Amino acid sequence: MKMKKMFFVLSLIFLNCSPKKLPSEKYIQYAYEMSSKFESDTLRLSIKNPLYAPLRFFIYYDNDTLENDLKTIKRVTLNPKSDTTLIIYDVKDFKNNIKVSTLLGSLEKKILPIEIDLPFQDGREFSIIQGNNSDFTHNTEYSIYALDFDMKTKDTICSATDGYVVGVVDRYKYSGKTEKWTPFSNFITIYEPNSGVFCQYVHLAENGSLVKVGDKVERGQKIALSGKTGRSTMEHLHFNLLIPVDNSDGLKSIPIIFKGGIEGKKLKRGDKLKKITGYSKDSRSFC
Incomplete structure (x- = not known):
């Protein structure tokens, strides 16, 4: 009986410790x-931006002649909730295998300073577990000014x-330590149109979003449940402010200033x- 119990416990430990497969x-x-x-x-290429934020479109085609025509168009930026039609004449040997990629935000939008609220409920207190420009994950242009609570x-x-x-992404369940897990975080992106800043809330619980794309939200509104998904070794909220830039990610991290003048x-x-x-x-002042 004792052996059976021991085997059962060891089996549970093995299952819990076994590495999770990437989604x-x-x-x-x-x-x-x-x-x-x-x-x-x-x-004729018709594209539509359904978001309440500017969206940059990049169009590719594996035909050299048409690809050169598309290069003259370069980047197409659509304002929120807008659409356009691109017309290219004298096209030869067209095959319907156009590829499109997109990036959030407009490079023409003037970015304005903004003081923001803490990303949790009134009366709650949380500690910083990773600050700016730190070794584990806050050391790239995309995340250098992020804060982990x-x-x-x-x-x-x-x-x-x-x-x-x-x-919104909230369908992932697991996490891992290696960089390969980075694309598999649950997260929410919110656009503040006056400042032009994007806020991201990352590592949410599975099915942890309380909002959907297109929703209008207010400061202090409940939007998600924290968790541990993607590249993460512990439960936490990864919080980041981002602005549009001309690089492969399309966004870069900027310094955070909370209400009361607290500098991230x-x-x-x-x-x-x-x-x-x-x-x-800031509890540091009251210790």
């Missing part, structure tokens, strides 16, 4: 619309700004922040 399916945070019509040597699974995340939801750049591992209605409190 076989990748989910996208938003969708867009594109269609093409070829008639009498004329190609020690929120537990199913802790409530609140919007730090007013804005619109422009991206000065926060270190172990610092505690408490949210009180109307402002943020």
Whole structure:
């Protein structure tokens, strides 16, 4: 009997410790619309931005002649909730295998400074577990000014700004330590149209989004449940402010300033922040 119990316990330990496989399916945070019509040597490409944020479109085709024509168009930026039709004349040997990629934001939008709320409920206090420009994951242009809060699974995340939801992924379940897990985080992206800034809330619980793409949100509104998905070794919220740039990621991290003048750049591992209605409190000053 004791041997059976021991075998059962060891089996559970083995199952819990066995490495998780990377997800076989990748989910996208938003969708867009594109269609093409070829008639009498004329190609019409119709593209539509369904988001409440600017969207940059890049169009590719594996025909050298047409590819050169598309290069003259370069990047197409559509304003929120808008569409356009591109017309290319004298097209030869067209095959319907056009590829499109997109990036959030407009490079023409002037970015304005913004003070934001802490991304959790009033009265709650959380510690920083990873600050700016740190070795594990906050060391790239995309994440250098991000902050990690020690929120537990199913802790409530609140919007730090007013804005619109422009991206949601919440169908992943597992996490891992290696860089290969980076694309498999659950997250929400919210666009604040006045400043031009995007806020991202990352490592959400499976099915942890409380909003959907297209929703309008307000500061302090409950938007998600924290978790541990993607590249992560512990439960937490990865919080990042981003602006559009001309690189492969399309966005770069910028310094965070919370209400009350608390600068994210000065926060270190172990610092505690408490949210009180109307402002943020830096617990370091009251220890």
